[in-house]
Amino acid sequence: MNSWQKKVLEKFLPERFLIFRWVMILVLVCSLSSCGEKADSQEVSIDHRENSPQISQVSKQFAEVAPPNVIQELRPILEVYQPQVTIVTPQPDEVLQDNKVTASFQVKDLPIFKEPQLQLGPHLHVILDNQPYIPIYDLNQPLALPDLSPGTHTLRVFASRPWHESFKNEGAYAQTTFHVFTKTDDNNPNPNLPLLTYSRPQSSYGAEPILLDFYLTNAPLHLGGKEKADEFSDWRIRVTINNESFIFDRWQAVYLKGFKPGKNWVKLEFLDNQGNPLKNAFNTTVRLIDYEPKGKDTLAKITRGELTADEVRGIVDPNYKFTSTPIPIPIPIPTPSVEKTPQIQPKVEKQRIPETEVPEVSKTKQTLPEQPKLEVPTVAPSPSLPPKLPEIIESPIAEPLTEVTPLPEKAPQPTKPRLGGFFNRRAGRMSTPQAPVAPSSNLPPMLPEIIESPAAETKPELQPEVTPTPESTPLLEKGEVK
Template identity: 80%
Template sequence: MNSWQKRVLEKLLPEKLPIFRWVMTLVLVLSLTSCGDKVSSQEVSTDYRENPPQISQISKQFSEVSPPSVIQELRTILEVYQPQVTIVTPRSDEILQDNKATASFQVKDLPIFKDSQLQLGPHLHVILDNQPYIPVYDLNQPLVLPDLSPGTHTLRVFASRPWHESFKNEGAYAQTTFHVFTKTDDNNPDIKLPLLTYSRPQSSYGAEPILLDFYLTNAPLHLVGKENPNDEFSDWRIRSTINGESFIFDRWQAVYLKGFKPGKNWVKLEFLDNQGNSLKNAFNTTVRLIDYQPKGKDTLSRIVRGELTADEVRSIVDPNYRLTPTPSVEKTPEIQPKLEKQPIPETEIPKESKTELTKPEQPKLEVPTAVPSPTLSPTSPEIITPTPELQPEVTPTPESTPLPKKIAPQTTKPKLDGFFNRRAGKVSTPQAPVETSPSLPPILPEIIESPAPEPQPEVIPTPESTPLPKISAPEAEKAELTKDTQL
């Protein structure tokens, strides 16, 4: 406490209250020290499993938020796994006689695959030296590392969830150092010092929040570090700088951030010791450039925005899972037979068919009107003689008794007509077509009978039968008799 602060307290506080003076002094000291801590660093709690989801403003532009709800739900499914990662090739401290290396891996207690439709799944992050990681989804295909520079190289590998969050259990990380032609001091981290492995963000993004994730090795837990106060790394920190704004993390946990600007953004991660200084090791300071374009259509962007449900993307954490909408498709054919049963009462259809049969009968009645014209035009007796052969077909119709009565006198007419027509042909031919014109009605019943198989009762009431009494056959006979008498 400064001297001026003591003088102010002596003037404000009476001498008779030493205890009160001491308490106030303690409160003032604590408040001043706390203000100094806030100015020097900002510690962000990243353990979202212990703390409820909240929005924490960690800088002017960036804020920490809880993970997307779909990711939280899917993450619980993968908690049963404790992946164990092993680098098979290249072997530790191996010297290769080629500038190309082939890397192969083994993973236990975690299925490694990629969903063919969603293009996501549990995989490995493979980091050569301090380059951006390479995702590996198929352990059966070795990873080829071409065009390696001569010297020492380090390969780091750890298991990752489908949304690129690293598994942080014991054994989920593996590391090996090998050499191409010869050994050098480059890319050779000190295994006795803490090592920071940068993971995310990387490449491009189409939605916020964006995951910030890393992997730590040889860094003691803070609870363990407190037991060894002499350890210079017991109070380590991770400093993150995005687009020039810095904030500090004190826990090893994935963080979801908002506040990125569309376009290019740069991210820097550093490992700090107890004094807040950057710890010098091969890869403890890393910088990445990312591209943020809102409204991305990839699967991860749609998951982050909440456009897909956990059930719709569950196949990215469970290779044997199939979407549930399949039973709904099976129910649809069950409705179809019901629709087929409704038109089953087709008893009305034959009635319609009957009506359809009767309808064409009417045009058939009209057709014979044109038929008699050619039969009448030739007045030869050869055409008239077959008419009595067709007339007996009209008599068997039992549907109407009056028809045979009218037809009976007509049967005698052709005989007379044939007799008199012969004379008429000798005397005067123009009278024959006039006399044969009344013979139209006997042809009509012949055509009516042919198209009437079943619906004959409906044809009976047709007024076409009425022309029969109008037939002037007797008159024609009288006319012919008079002609004969005149002759």
């Protein structure tokens, strides 16, 4: 290597080392700042929406999944509230001279109620010592705690959503320690150590996923001083369900699947930086739950998606009322009008009647409904008329009958035959041996038509002029009547 090359290397190598050093310093600063932000955070964001993983296997049997869709839709409605919970009675470190204690509470910035039909709503979880919590939906009714054992007792209370997920804002939790007759060391947690409050799961369930929720007090997320936070900055929660254990390092609600039908036991433990259980009252809790699929309670139906967010919105809003009845009301209103329209159909049936007969007969039938007023009473004596009437029907005069309708002009003619007709009837009765029977059998079916027609009255009046002698009958056949 030449001397000039050595000089170049000696000049540029220190500059490269300086650049490398600055890069390493920047990387360290960024990593430290991120760690500091994690330790100083006061709340843990909860996001189980579309961007979050749908399924995360936490053990061989159990998996973490997203909350039910209806809960995801209703949860933002309650995000506007920051409940502030206060224990009114008993007072901290109060010594009571009775084993029956009455507890009362006060809540600000959160409506406490129960929807009467769905039996859910924002409420309080009240935990005496380390017993299963008692839900409170009415702040006007004090909570009676009878038959307490003598000694020290601790009451813990926090606000909860209708699906039993705790509010985790500052002020949503309250705690008091009191004594019955005397003080003891039991049920007296150290206020300077982190405290784990078990919330869910509890009691019975009718559908999966099942909520796992707890409350933390005096943990790094709630401490303002960094010196004390360093002692428990790496805390964790160990969950054991049916001998399967897994660990959470975040404080938020978790929904799990994998429970077996029947009895299941759940254990929660608070672990320190070394992964050991932290000794403090209530930091290790075990609960027994009963899982029976296809449950009929409201929470089970919400979990399975059988109820919509609109149907159960009343559990988060006391002024909301689901109105499902107006939808079917307008449906029966138009139906009666549709049922009345078939009454027009009988008109179509009447129009089919004229198809069966000849148009000429139809004309006569059109007059028939008007003629029954003049029917049989006037024509009843017609059987006494001579049987020669059917012969006139066969004569060609039957066609011009329609033309003869204006015969009122020949009114003087019918007046004369009335006298002759009257005597002819007597003559006909006397001269019965003549052969009137033979022509009577010719056209008997046409008689009702002549009887019903108005011209039938004039015809018998015209006939008597020719009837006195049998020889005049052929003249009628020739049409000489005109």
